[in-house]
Amino acid sequence: MSRIEAKKQFYMMYPKESSNIELQNIQRAKTDKHIMKHVSPQYIDEFEAQLMSDTLQYSNDTRCDIIMNNVIKCSEITEITLALEQTFIGFIDQSDFNNARAKQRYHDGSCLVIIGRNIILDLIHISEIITLRYIQMFQLVPSVSDTLLNEWRSKLILKRTLSFDAEGFELSLIQNDPEEYFIGISAAILDAAIAFIIGHECGHHFLNHTKNPYSDSEFAQFMKSDWKNSLPQLSDRHIKEFEADIFASFFTFKFIEDIRIRSCIPQFDFAQEAGFIVAAIHLFLNKSDPTMETLDHPSPFYRYKLIMTNLKSLYGPDKSEEMKTLVTWICEESGFADTQKWERQWWSQ
Numbered sequence: 479m480s481r482i483e484a485k486k487q488f489y490m491m492y493p494k495e496s497s498n499i500e501l502q503n504i505q506r507a508k509t510d511k512h513i514m515k516h517v518s519p520q521y522i523d524e525f526e527a528q529l530m531s532d533t534l535q536y537s538n539d540t541r542c543d544i545i546m547n548n549v550i551k552c553s554e555i556t557e558i559t560l561a562l563e564q565t566f567i568g569f570i571d572q573s574d575f576n577n578a579r580a581k582q583r584y585h586d587g588s589c590l591v592i593i594g595r596n597i598i599l600d601l602i603h604i605s606e607i608i609t610l611r612y613i614q615m616f617q618l619v620p621s622v623s624d625t626l627l628n629e630w631r632s633k634l635i636l637k638r639t640l641s642f643d644a645e646g647f648e649l650s651l652i653q654n655d656p657e658e659y660f661i662g663i664s665a666a667i668l669d670a671a672i673a674f675i676i677g678h679e680c681g682h683h684f685l686n687h688t689k690n691p692y693s694d695s696e697f698a699q700f701m702k703s704d705w706k707n708s709l710p711q712l713s714d715r716h717i718k719e720f721e722a723d724i725f726a727s728f729f730t731f732k733f734i735e736d737i738r739i740r741s742c743i744p745q746f747d748f749a750q751e752a753g754f755i756v757a758a759i760h761l762f763l764n765k766s767d768p769t770m771e772t773l774d775h776p777s778p779f780y781r782y783k784l785i786m787t788n789l790k791s792l793y794g795p796d797k798s799e800e801m802k803t804l805v806t807w808i809c810e811e812s813g814f815a816d817t818q819k820w821e822r823q824w825w826s827q
C-alpha cells in the first residue's frame with residue numbers, strides 16, 4: 479500500500495519538519511545542560527541508538543507510528559487495515575498548529591493526517607492530572623502521601639502557565655516515585671488519548687469524508703471557494719464528525735486491546751480507558767459554553783455524550799460509570815475547571 483504522495487505533500491507543506499521528531503528531540507536534549515543534569519548520558523545514548531535503528535513507517539513521530547502499527551497489526555486484513563496502511567500521520571513540531579486535520583485524499587489513494595505539537599501538550603497536561611487520581615485510588619506509590627499528591631496536583635494545574643515550576647516538580651517526582659509510576663501511567667493514558675485523536679482523523683479517511691469526487695482540477699479549485707460559509711449550518715458536516723468519533727472509539731479500543739495482551743505491567747493498562755476521557759475533556763479546553771456548535775463541529779457536549787455511549791458499548795456500564803466519576807473529579811476536585819473558567823457544569827448534565 480502506498481503512502482508516497484501523502485508523505486511527499488507533508489514535507490512540501492512543512493519543509494522544516496524532521497523525519498523523526500523524537501530522535502531530533504533527544505539530540506537537542508543532549509546539548510541542554512538542564513536536562514542532562516537529571517539523566518544519565520549512557521541512558522540518553524542508548525535511547526538515541528534505539529531511535530536511530532527504528533524506521534518510522536506511518537508517521538514522523540515515534541508514538542503515532544507505534545499506535546498505527548499496533549492497530550494495523552491487531553486487526554486481521556480488513557478494510558480498516560487497508561485504509562490505515564494508506565495513511566501518513568504528519569506531526570507538526572515547528573509551527574503553531576493547534577489542531578488535528580485530515581487532508582483531502584491524494585490521487586494515489588493515500589491520505590494525510592496532520593497533528594500539531596500543541597494538541598499533544600494539552601493531552602499530556604490532562605493525562606498527568608488524571609494519573610494523580612489513579613495513584614491515589616489504588617495507592618500505587620506507598621511513599622507518596624495524600625498531602626504530597628495534593629501538592630503535585632496544585633502544581634500541575636499550573637502547567638502551561640508561567641507559574642509552573644517544572645524543575646521543582648520533576649525533582650519531587652524523582653525523589654518520591656523511584657519506580658516511575660507517574661511517568662508510566664501518564665504515558666499509558668496519553669497513548670490512548672493520542673490514539674483517539676488520530677483515530678478520529680483516520681475515521682474521516684476511512685468513511686470517505688476526504689475523498690474528492692471531482693477529477694477535473696480546475697473545477698476542484700473552484701469548489702474550494704468559501705461558498706459553504708455563506709450558508710446556514712450544514713448538519714451533514716456534524717454527522718461526519720460524530721461518525722469520525724465512533725471510528726475513533728473503535729480505533730482506540732483496538733489499540734488498547736493490543737497493549738493489554740502484551741502488557742506485563744497490570745497496574746498500567748487499567749488506566750488506559752481514561753485516554754477516551756482525556757480526548758473528551760480536551761474538546762472543552764478554552765471553551766466556556768459546552769453547548770456551542772460551530773459550522774464544522776457539533777457542540778463538545780454532544781461529542782462527549784457520544785464518547786461516553788461508545789465507552790459503555792465497548793467496555794460495559796461499570797467502566798462508563800467509572801469514567802463519569804473520573805470526569806467529575808477532574809472538573810470539581812482537581813481545580814482544573816477553575817483554571818479553564820468553565821461556566822457550565824457540562825459534566826453533570
Ligand SMILES: [Zn+2]
Nearest residue numbers: 678682719722
Ligand atoms: Zn473531524
